[in-house]
Amino acid sequence: MSVLVSRLAEWIADQRWYATKGRQPRIRVIGALEGAVPAGHPHAEGATVVSYLLIDEAHEKPVLYQVPVVHRDAPLEGGETFLIGEVDGRHLYDGPHDPAYAASLLHQITHALESSGEGATASGHALLDPGVRVDSRVLRGEQSNTSIIYDVEGGPVPHVIAKVFRVLHHGENPDVTTQAALTSGGSRRVPTSFGSLTATWPDPGRESGTATGHLAFVQEFLPGLEDAWRVALRAAEAGEDFSEQAFELGRTVAEVHQVLAETLDTVEAGPDEIAGALESMRRRVRIASAEAPAVAPFGERILALYDRTAHVEWPRLQRIHGDLHLGQALYSPERGWVLLDFEGEPLRPMPERSRPDVTLRDVAGMLRSFDYVAGSLAHSEPPVDASAWASTARRSFVDGYIAASGTDVRAQRALLDAFEIDKAVYEAVYEARNRPDWVSIPTSAVERLVARSAPPVTA
Incomplete structure (x- = not known):
């Protein structure tokens, strides 16, 4: 041996x-x-x-x-x-x-066969x-x-x-x-x-x-299908309307959430669950403020927004995708959008990835991904301004999600923005470590979302 x-x-x-x-x-x-x-x-x-x-x-x-x-x-x-x-x-x-x-x-x-050896089965x-x-x-x-x-x-x-x-x-x-x-x-x-x-x-x-x-x-195995990132990037670069595809993608995510709520446990979002989620989000703000200095000026306002979301009504917690973005969806002519890779956020411990979570986290992840399409094209040569394209796609995605779920996520704007800010803060740390030239993509989103949902902190 x-x-x-x-x-x-x-x-x-x-x-x-x-x-x-x-x-x-x-x-x-x-x-x-x-x-x-x-x-x-x-x-x-x-x-x-x-x-x-x-x-x-x-x-x-x-x-x-x-x-x-x-x-x-x-x-x-x-x-x-x-x-x-x-x-x-x-x-x-x-x-x-x-x-x-x-x-x-x-x-x-x-x-369904069994095997064993050296104390393992x-x-x-x-x-x-x-x-x-x-x-x-x-x-x-x-x-x-x-x-x-x-x-x-x-x-x-x-x-x-x-x-x-x-x-x-x-x-x-x-x-x-x-x-x-x-x-x-x-x-x-x-x-x-x-x-x-x-x-x-x-x-x-x-x-x-x-x-x-x-x-x-x-x-x-679904060979020969393009993921939504490539499809969306090509459409944005050409200035092609993507609202119908984004709408259907929103419907797809809502349908997946519905089946997961029916087949796996859901739990009430109690004080302990809310406090645990917000503490993780606060920790990411502290890390980002140190590693991506452009986040630091917004730190107090982000934390104030998080504090306020502790007192709003949260939806029931359930199994979600956990790391949803355009690269996790394939388009099939026969079936429409198909979602992949439900492993959850790679940096989280495995037991945490299976815990019930807020469906808005998946919605926020996809919204950030549309924003990244525009951000990546702004960094291309020559640069392409796809900001209006991204705004339309984001809006259509939310429309599709609402249509299929029956839940008006826009009525939960502060909570949705909090999850989108959390994802952007996570992205800022990633970009600071790996692609410093791209850190403006998530930090610009932080600035925009803070201006909308997090008023200035007064003394």
Whole structure:
């Protein structure tokens, strides 16, 4: 095992999804889940599928990785790029790129099979039968996960995609549970979910001594569709009217919220929930005032607005998207807008991402995204003034949301503005760290929203 661990440590240090860049991994195996390749699979001979759960203690806060590996008696034809190395005379390949693992994963999920090893266990959970795998390939360019695209026959769709999580966390992954709830509720506004794979592993830091989380999930794959960001950017640059598309996108978001409210728990927004949300928002203002100085002059007025929203009526809290923007929507000629990636805000801990939240947060996120279309074009060469386009698109989006939800979110203007300011403050920190030339996009929005909803603070 020591030779295997050393080889895996060398290999993961060079992977895009390895979180502790620049440090030598210090890993140990806490689980080794052996998968079963379907009988008669053409690549099964001489292959053993094992998913290793590896704790890396190179960082102050240990990180848990999932590394699926196929051990082969003989080299895999065409697999040189994905070879991890040779150990004890066997060839080790990165699992998602090996057809034996791809077949094993889909088989375990769709047949609800269990596996175990080294104190860990895994269970497949099937929602629908996707059909029979014909071929598989890995989606290129991903940073934090690895996705396998399957061509299937005999099921409701021609292609499915399995997202394999490389970094594991305790707790439900909302991308899995939210889309499963939407599929169960009959929504066609998200890719159909087919099932997932969960695992339990040793965790001495938890009172129970174990942790549980998602390893992978399978959903419908929609190839060849453009996301709303590209569609909107092209329309704005050409000065084309986007109000109908924005209206329908607003309807889509409202319909998704409605199904989530029907299929998952909702809770009253009590004093504790409101106080917790506002404290997070205040904390972001303090961080932004330090890292993006252009936010600082508005800090007191923003905080005063937040204080006032503590005394207005908040809608019931429910599951939401959590990180909604134009890049999270695809346009299908047959189905209209389809929403993707329900993992929530990446910087929030996994348990927090599944908590009931305010639907206005999603509305605010999409409004900010329309504003970013205009902001990005203002920074193009030559610059394009799309401010009027963005205003019309924002208004149409809200009109569509109101039409489908029956809730006049404009009557909650102060609360909606507070969430949009919160998102803009978050963006200001991001831009200050990554694209300083773009920090004016969110800070201009902060200035505009503060002028509308946050009167000057008087002594």
